[in-house]
Amino acid sequence: METIVLKFGGTSVGTIERIEAVAKIIKEAKKEAFPIVVVSAMSGETDRLINLAKEIDDNPPKREFDALISTGEKVSAALLAMALHKAGVASKSYSAAQISMKTTSQFSKAKIINIDFTKIEDAINNDFVPVITGFQGITDEGDVTTLGRGGSDTTAVAVAAAMKSLRCDIFTDVDGIYTTDPNLVPEAKKLDRITMEEMLELSGQGAKVMQVRAVEFANKYNVPVRVLSSFAPGTGTLISLEEPNMDDMEKAVVSGIAFQKDQTKISFQGVKDSPGIASSILGPIAAEGIEVDVIIQNISNEGRTDFTFTISSIDRDVVEKICNTQLQDLDFNNLIIDNNVGKVSIVGVGMRSHAGIASRAFQALANNNINISMISTSEIKITLVINIDDVNNAVKVLHHEFELDK
């Protein structure tokens, strides 16, 4: 049977009224294909649970922390199954344990390994809409894990990939992907389509609509994803698998501006330049499951080099500890840790065939007295690390410069 995965975020199931509205959306979707539902916790619930834990211990045992915060999705899944039942749609809720959603054992940052689909298929064959708890899994030992903030998106895409679903619809409180954050730039425009690669870059750079890991997953398994609002009808933004055609490329060289404020820049100055230096610095950090972004290594000068990278500021304490313990034997002159930075990225598949985007961006920022401290480029993205205080202005300048408001 053709299936469609529908994922509802925290605000979409934030109240009983919202849950009942979501039940109606699912009932309607059942006309297109058989729905498999993935839910987040009711908005505020995960934070409530985290606060209870923090009242006891700022750094509680991770196994218990995951056991605690994974209860929120069990609540919303059961409530949604009840609301579906009331709306005349037979339904059963499933926890990650019940469908053996196996993950790695990195608590709070676990990665999905595989899913046992027997129960979901049984449910579908008996005309029960399965409602699955997002955000969580279990280890081989049966311990509950969580996938990190926004992990419900990953659950949804993983289920869609494994079930070879028609599409994965991510319902949220925004009606699609915009050229940049409309809260910051009121002229920002909704995109009807976006390529998976662009979405990946936009998401990774802080477009908060969808979790980056989920987009990667969708990309890897060719799952078509649509982002849309559960609050208002609309077609959202389709994250397409196909390349845009040449007409589209001519029209939009740059498709969006992303930004992220809570960044920390870590700089090892005067590191002894020897083969494997990058992996000896980044290896212990990656081992903790921490994502490292813009990485820059200067040209070596007298056998020494500067090695700089950025991390999300929430990982700062852990990275600083690693720098001061596992990396203390490293031969370097200075360690500089700077919280005071943000990232702005220009994203667009069309950039591949257009030279001059970078210089045009640098010129526009220079005209507005915005200083660039790090630059990293890929085929479809240019990322600039700048002072945190310049981020808002840089986004506005670039959005206007590339005529995204037109």
Added chain:
Amino acid sequence: METIVLKFGGTSVGTIERIEAVAKIIKEAKKEAFPIVVVSAMSGETDRLINLAKEIDDNPPKREFDALISTGEKVSAALLAMALHKAGVASKSYSAAQISMKTTSQFSKAKIINIDFTKIEDAINNDFVPVITGFQGITDEGDVTTLGRGGSDTTAVAVAAAMKSLRCDIFTDVDGIYTTDPNLVPEAKKLDRITMEEMLELSGQGAKVMQVRAVEFANKYNVPVRVLSSFAPGTGTLISLEEPNMDDMEKAVVSGIAFQKDQTKISFQGVKDSPGIASSILGPIAAEGIEVDVIIQNISNEGRTDFTFTISSIDRDVVEKICNTQLQDLDFNNLIIDNNVGKVSIVGVGMRSHAGIASRAFQALANNNINISMISTSEIKITLVINIDDVNNAVKVLHHEFELDK
């Protein structure tokens, strides 16, 4: 290793402050034997979840209802494991699913079948205090079930029985078992010891300290149980396995007065008296897991008899439906359903060898103009069904009559 099961009710883990106090009690108890902990949900949490469900549907699908309300214990178990960790006691929380606590599949009224102790024993061998979610289990299919209100007591006693623990300590917000409810009779006295049979009768008749099924379980598997307060130090009331010695018996013929107000009396008048009449009436009711108490059948008169029994008023709707469907083919004249009744019970092992307790009770009630509508006696208990409005007064009269305040 010698183990002791410690069970903490909802008020005992009602706040983070209380959870931290409970961690200290467990740390102290570890000096006596290795603790295995069973917890209820934080007080108010189960009601909060029930209210969310009721907002959707007054009669939600039972599988989903149990999936929903079982999350409360997962929260308190994880929080208590964190608090133990902070207090320097290594600990791991376990859900019913994680220790394969198998139950029957009667949702909301499931009965424990067996427990897989591998994980608990592993935890103990590695010096982790296991904290187990009370009140819940799983079916063979992996669906979550709950054991009914107060089911955490049953979980605790079942664990103690299976682990052959030294004792099961039930921590609650009262400091022991009283001769009757001190809220109603201020002169009520705390009992240091009580026999299992007396406790069973007191509990079954509405002494709300411990769930009746838990006491039955303890009785069946010879688990010594102690009821005590987590709020104030004390030795509580030990529910002993041994018979009281003759000295005790001479001292206290009656050990307590129990009462229960939310009762419904069901009366089939003029039933055709034939073999198996009782089971044909009570069979369908028992099949729904509903407990039937005082059962009275009159002597047959011209081939017809009156068959009367009481149930808890919360089961009234279900029982009434059974009477009007499955029992409608029964040959009888009248069905009378009366919500307006309560039960008062005089309990005491010493009653076995003392005649005259019943007549003394009847006389005392008559002197106070209290009419008795049904009487049921066992070796250690006399239960009287009376008008709901007379219950408070009857308890006071009987408590005084049998000098329980002395």
